[in-house]
Amino acid sequence: MKLNLKIWRQKDANSKGELVDYTLDGVEGDMSFLEMLDVLNEDLINNGKEPVHFDHDCREGICGTCSLQINGEPHGPDRLVTTCQLHMRKFKDGDTIVIEPFRATAFPVIKDLVVDRSAFDRIQQAGGYISVNTSGNTVDANAIPINKHDADDSFYAATCIGCGACVAACKNASAMLFTSAKVSQFALLPQGRVEATERVQNMVRQMDLEGFGNCTNTGACEVECPKGISLENIARMNREYLSATTKG
Amino acid sequence: MSGLIKSSIARKVVMALSGLFLVFFLAQHFTINITSVVAPDTFNEWSHFMGYNGLVQFILQPILIAGVIVHFVMGIALEIKNNKARAIKYKKYNGAANASWVSRNMIITGLVVLAFLGLHFYDFWVHEIDYKYIAGNAEDPTRYYHETVEKFEPFWRTALYVVSFVLLSLHLWHGFASSFQSMGVNNKYTPAIQTFTKIYAIVIPLGFIFIALYHHFNPITH
Numbered sequence: 144m145k146l147n148l149k150i151w152r153q154k155d156a157n158s159k160g161e162l163v164d165y166t167l168d169g170v171e172g173d174m175s176f177l178e179m180l181d182v183l184n185e186d187l188i189n190n191g192k193e194p195v196h197f198d199h200d201c202r203e204g205i206c207g208t209c210s211l212q213i214n215g216e217p218h219g220p221d222r223l224v225t226t227c228q229l230h231m232r233k234f235k236d237g238d239t240i241v242i243e244p245f246r247a248t249a250f251p252v253i254k255d256l257v258v259d260r261s262a263f264d265r266i267q268q269a270g271g272y273i274s275v276n277t278s279g280n281t282v283d284a285n286a287i288p289i290n291k292h293d294a295d296d297s298f299y300a301a302t303c304i305g306c307g308a309c310v311a312a313c314k315n316a317s318a319m320l321f322t323s324a325k326v327s328q329f330a331l332l333p334q335g336r337v338e339a340t341e342r343v344q345n346m347v348r349q350m351d352l353e354g355f356g357n358c359t360n361t362g363a364c365e366v367e368c369p370k371g372i373s374l375e376n377i378a379r380m381n382r383e384y385l386s387a388t389t390k391g
Numbered sequence: 392m393s394g395l396i397k398s399s400i401a402r403k404v405v406m407a408l409s410g411l412f413l414v415f416f417l418a419q420h421f422t423i424n425i426t427s428v429v430a431p432d433t434f435n436e437w438s439h440f441m442g443y444n445g446l447v448q449f450i451l452q453p454i455l456i457a458g459v460i461v462h463f464v465m466g467i468a469l470e471i472k473n474n475k476a477r478a479i480k481y482k483k484y485n486g487a488a489n490a491s492w493v494s495r496n497m498i499i500t501g502l503v504v505l506a507f508l509g510l511h512f513y514d515f516w517v518h519e520i521d522y523k524y525i526a527g528n529a530e531d532p533t534r535y536y537h538e539t540v541e542k543f544e545p546f547w548r549t550a551l552y553v554v555s556f557v558l559l560s561l562h563l564w565h566g567f568a569s570s571f572q573s574m575g576v577n578n579k580y581t582p583a584i585q586t587f588t589k590i591y592a593i594v595i596p597l598g599f600i601f602i603a604l605y606h607h608f609n610p611i612t613h
Contacts, residue, residue, distance in 0.1 A: 151482075162482055215485030241483040248478045314486060314495050315473035319399075347400055356476030357399045357469050359497060360569040361490035375577045382575030384400045 144170045144236035148183065150195055151243045153252050160252065162241065172232030176219060177202060177209060179231050196255035202227040204369065207304030210311070211256055212243040217308035217367050225306060225369045245307050247316035249353040260307050262353040263321060267305075269349035270342035271325040273334050284334075293331045300327035302370045309364035309372070315356030320364040322350045323380035324372045330383050340390055343383040400573075402469060407570035409462040414567055414591070416455055421595050428605050431536040438535035442519060463505050470498045493565045500562040507555035514542055543606035552603045556596040563592035 145168045153160030167183050174182070177199050184194035200208035209226040213219035219229045234240060242256065250258040275281070301324075309320035326343050329335025335342075358377055365374045423441070427434040441447050486495050493500070518538075522528050543549050568588035571581070 149482075212481060212483075215481065215483040216488050220488070243481055243483065246477050246479055246481050248476050312489055314477075314484075314490070316476040317399075317473075347398060351397065351399050354476055355399075356473035357403060358573075359469075359473070359494065360565070360572045361494040363486070363489040363495075366489035374572065378572050378575045378577030380575075381400055381404070381573060384398070385404065385575060388398075388401070 144172070144231070144234070144238075146170055146179075146234065147237070147239040149239065149241045150256070151252075152195070152255055153244075155254055156251055160255075162243075170231050172230065174231045175202070175227055176211070176213065176229040176231065177227050196257050198257050199227060204228045205304065207306035210245045210258065210260075210307060212241075212245055212311055214241055217245060217311035218306075218369055222366070223369055223371055225304075225308075228369075245311035247307075247310045247355065249316065249318070249355050250307060250310065258307075260305075262355070263305050263307065263318070265353065266318065266322055266346050266349045267325060270338070270345040271329070273329060274338060275334070287333050289332060296375075297328050297331035297335075300324045300331070300372065300376055303328075303368075303372050304370060306369060308367050308369060310355065312363040312367035313356065313358075314361060314363065315359060317358045317364070318350050318353070318355040319358040319377045319380070320368060320372055320374070322346050323376035326380045326383055327376040330379060339383065340387040343380060343387050347380070347384055399472075402465060403573040405461065405465050406469065407573035409458050409465070410566050410570045412458045413462060414563065414570075416458070417595055418591075421598050424602050425598060427536060427539055428602055434539070435533050435535045439530070439532040442523070442535075443530060459508065463501065466498065466501055491565070493561045494569070497562060497565060500558045503558040504555060504562055507551070507559075510548075510551060510555075514548075537611050540606045540609075540611050543603055544610050546607070549603050549607040553600050556599045556603075559599075560592050560596035563596070564589065567591060 145166065148165040148167055149162045150165060151160050152163045165183060167179070167186070170179050170182065177197070180195060180197055187194045198208050198210055200206045202209075204225045204227060207225070209218075211218065211226045213226065213229070218224060218226045219233065221229050221233055244250075244252050244256045244258045245260075247258075249262040250260055252258050303321060303324035305321060307321070310316050310318050313320075326346055329342060330339055360374070360377075362374060365372065423434070423437050426437060543552075568581075568585045571577070571584050576584070
């Protein structure tokens, strides 16, 4: 199939970018979206032009590295997949596809479609961990019985790959779904309760410092999340936060 | 404490609590107003009570006005912060693919309702203040019904009220249930809350529209 691509090109963080038109022929339905961009880049390189820069790593939907706002939706029109898992069969011959970087003040563009998502790392570092002595004193995780429902919910929250689609989808560029998933995965387990009060306060404080917007409960994040992280996590984080702040 | 005031979650809780308070007030307001259709004498009696009872006038009314101010000032402050969170906008943003128009445009429906409140305050609250405290008129427990009906004589005012109630309905449609999520309530009762929200968001504004239209088409003949 033949596609008309409108791709955001931006030389560096300080340059003003723009959408540039490309026409790409010979795209197969079995290609992934990133493979389609690989084909485009080979063409560009063969013609002595600068290839389009984009983030990618595992290409199997696990690492959370790939991003891209495709026709106005993070990870494109398909549901529960990352851009690397998006097949070109979702598009038709002659389609125009607008490809932009994830947009948020907290996710500045580095080059072309590559954005700096280290704000997520700093939120995680603010409290997304448990303090355990691992120097020969480790306790078997199964030594503490955990309610199956809580264990499952914690696991579902932990499937967040931190790709940033929630921020990209949200009209307010809010990072509440990401932060709440990272808070929830610990909040639901006894091992995580020890530092629960400080964790939620520190992570929310860091989230606000990074300049993300507020949650207005549109639910766009949940729909676009490639891992299907639920809005229930945001409600849980709100509860955790209110409980933590009233404790002082 | 200063951290709490700046916190995005605390601000959302303030929006939720003030919003729920206004939702509760709306039901009370509707209950009194509907009597202007079914029992004008009761409407006069209740309105007079609300207008001259010290608790209502000097405690509940200031709380209500504070609730309105907190809700819209905080709403606008959050909107400004949210706009800054995406300083460079998308060239193509398909918001309809993943969220309802109503949930994405609370600021628009909210500002229309706020503009309506300006008119509504001018129509009734300013009039009351003038009648009681500036003109210094004596108490008249029978004036409320005909004053209200006369307000709806002009077509333009009735039309503005109707349009505003439609926008209020849209605002409630998202806002009412959303306030529970903001306060951390998302559990087995959530579907029931969402259903109740939809019923409330239709019934109450539709009721207000009915009252406005009823008085417009049934003017007091002099």
